[in-house]
Amino acid sequence: MAQAINVEDLNIYYGDFLAVEDVTVTLQPRSVTALIGPSGCGKSTFLRTLNRMHEVIPGAYAKGSVEIEGSDIYGPGVDPVNVRRRVGMVFQKPNPFPTMSIKDNVLAGVKLNNKRISRSASEELVETSLKGANLWEEVKDRLDKPGLGLSGGQQQRLCIARAIAVKPEVILMDEPCSALDPISTLAIEDLIHEMKQDFTIVIVTHNMQQASRVSDRTGFFNIAGTGKPGHLIEIDETEKMFTNPSNSQTEDYISGRFG
Amino acid sequence: MSTPAAADPASTAPEQDPAQSPEPGGSKAVAGRRSKRRPGDMIFTGLSVGSGLLIFVTLALVAIFLTVRSIPAIRDSKELGGGPDAISLWSFAAPLVFGTVFAALLALIMAVPVSIGIALFISHFAPRRLATPLGFMIDLLAAVPSVVFGLWGGVWLVPKMQPLYELLNTYVGWFPLFGGDPSTPMRNLATASIVLAVMILPIITAVSREVFLQTPRLQEEAALALGATRWEMIRAVVLPFGRSGVVSASMLGLGRALGETMAVLMVLSPGATFSLHILEVGQHNTIAANIASQSAEATPDVMARLIFTGLVLFVITFVINALARAIVSRSAKS
Ligand SMILES: Nc1ncnc2c1ncn2[C@@H]1O[C@H](COP(=O)(O)OP(=O)(O)OP(=O)(O)O)[C@@H](O)[C@H]1O
Ligand SMILES: [Mg+2]
Numbered sequence: 001m002a003q004a005i006n007v008e009d010l011n012i013y014y015g016d017f018l019a020v021e022d023v024t025v026t027l028q029p030r031s032v033t034a035l036i037g038p039s040g041c042g043k044s045t046f047l048r049t050l051n052r053m054h055e056v057i058p059g060a061y062a063k064g065s066v067e068i069e070g071s072d073i074y075g076p077g078v079d080p081v082n083v084r085r086r087v088g089m090v091f092q093k094p095n096p097f098p099t100m101s102i103k104d105n106v107l108a109g110v111k112l113n114n115k116r117i118s119r120s121a122s123e124e125l126v127e128t129s130l131k132g133a134n135l136w137e138e139v140k141d142r143l144d145k146p147g148l149g150l151s152g153g154q155q156q157r158l159c160i161a162r163a164i165a166v167k168p169e170v171i172l173m174d175e176p177c178s179a180l181d182p183i184s185t186l187a188i189e190d191l192i193h194e195m196k197q198d199f200t201i202v203i204v205t206h207n208m209q210q211a212s213r214v215s216d217r218t219g220f221f222n223i224a225g226t227g228k229p230g231h232l233i234e235i236d237e238t239e240k241m242f243t244n245p246s247n248s249q250t251e252d253y254i255s256g257r258f259g
Numbered sequence: 260m261s262t263p264a265a266a267d268p269a270s271t272a273p274e275q276d277p278a279q280s281p282e283p284g285g286s287k288a289v290a291g292r293r294s295k296r297r298p299g300d301m302i303f304t305g306l307s308v309g310s311g312l313l314i315f316v317t318l319a320l321v322a323i324f325l326t327v328r329s330i331p332a333i334r335d336s337k338e339l340g341g342g343p344d345a346i347s348l349w350s351f352a353a354p355l356v357f358g359t360v361f362a363a364l365l366a367l368i369m370a371v372p373v374s375i376g377i378a379l380f381i382s383h384f385a386p387r388r389l390a391t392p393l394g395f396m397i398d399l400l401a402a403v404p405s406v407v408f409g410l411w412g413g414v415w416l417v418p419k420m421q422p423l424y425e426l427l428n429t430y431v432g433w434f435p436l437f438g439g440d441p442s443t444p445m446r447n448l449a450t451a452s453i454v455l456a457v458m459i460l461p462i463i464t465a466v467s468r469e470v471f472l473q474t475p476r477l478q479e480e481a482a483l484a485l486g487a488t489r490w491e492m493i494r495a496v497v498l499p500f501g502r503s504g505v506v507s508a509s510m511l512g513l514g515r516a517l518g519e520t521m522a523v524l525m526v527l528s529p530g531a532t533f534s535l536h537i538l539e540v541g542q543h544n545t546i547a548a549n550i551a552s553q554s555a556e557a558t559p560d561v562m563a564r565l566i567f568t569g570l571v572l573f574v575i576t577f578v579i580n581a582l583a584r585a586i587v588s589r590s591a592k593s
Contacts, residue, residue: 097481
């Protein structure tokens, strides 16, 4: 299920503005890769090019190639819709569908993809997805209640359940805990740990403890200055990145000597 | 934020400016003194309360006028035991009410889907280069006077629709709406409804577009990230989000269609039946068009009857608006 992602010579533009320059990297399957770096260095931008979500923004485009399971998601004739079914995404702010119940939220992706699904199969999918997101015990008695009635942390786990329900190969998370309290954050970090058995996970975070807690590898992005493109400075085993990085910029950043 | 201070005034009092001291009644007195010191505030308050009252008074005056002046018609009607040769108010007003509501509903049925389509196109499909001028054009359409629509409908549209009506009547004539025996020129309710539909299209489109544009971006991205196509995203997120807005926009349109006068007057050749055959000529009329065509040479008792139909129209639009509000506030809650 989980697949490696090979990124080669990726340049990302917003109109004329080059936001991220020359990223070449391999993201390992069945592992968690954390992306850190100062604000505005292009972490979110890079993350969104991994499932072509940047194309939602008018004028945004990417050059280069991103291969998942050997096929380029930017290849000719590749439908971004199909890419997004294989590469799921969890956003910074929990965003369950407000008009849907908890159950319908979990099933939303499956129903959108127009798959016909029997009642028993859908009940099973709801249960496994919610269990996969460590939310089942908390909501199993109120599956028909609106998703918005949950706490922020529960909503975020509902969004994770929704993302894993479509059985993607990769899950991208853009600061998934930044709107949550410490307890909910820990719950999600535990969840990420369990999820890497099945998925390739890429997570953007500003919290370096979080990066060191959840990730196997960490990548550091930086920019030379405003208006300059972001670069992937270094990517390595998380332990090495936080104890003995090879690049001095990385060392400055993680030791708080940035800027 | 303000609750702790209110719950424990003693602790915050020493730090506060003496003018805001929380002694009993103090804050009220302060507020009162302040607003007296600012003439601008007073003038503005006076103006806004005054105009609020003015609207209320005007509405009441209109209602009173309609009621009082239609009393003779009600009193002398056959239903309330007028003389043996009294005219039945029911048989006078009911076909008009039927025609009015029928025409407005037909217009709504035609206009709403088209409006939603245009609004979605402008808000979610068209490139910005195209969306802006298109939105502008729709707004312009709203500014065209209804006489112009009436002229266009009566002179241009009526003959143009004739072949289609004949086809419908021949092949789908078993369906009540298209049955009957249409004769030329086809100044029928169908054409009148089309003109009404064109007239209410801009308002429904404009309001719907505004609501669709307000769909939270995060919701849209949630759907897209799940692998939704654009249309699936619209179905899952944009339409549910915009539903109450579309309902209220449609009700606005319905209100306008119910009261529209000139377009109907200039297109429809009138009648007074409860016929469902919208292609047949001389079967229907609307309250507003009837009042406009009759009032100039009306005798006092005819006038009273016309005013009575005006009262009915007033009540209908009132009820429609109340209904719209109820629907909107209910869907806002859920
Ligand atoms: N929609 C957009 N249109 C134009 N430029 C954008 C857009 N989104 C981001 N940018 C620019 O791209 C660069 C990278 O932004 P991005 O959001 O990827 O940074 P980030 O590393 O995620 O920052 P943060 O940590 O604050 O989330 C910034 O210079 C930003 O101004
Ligand atoms: Mg970001």
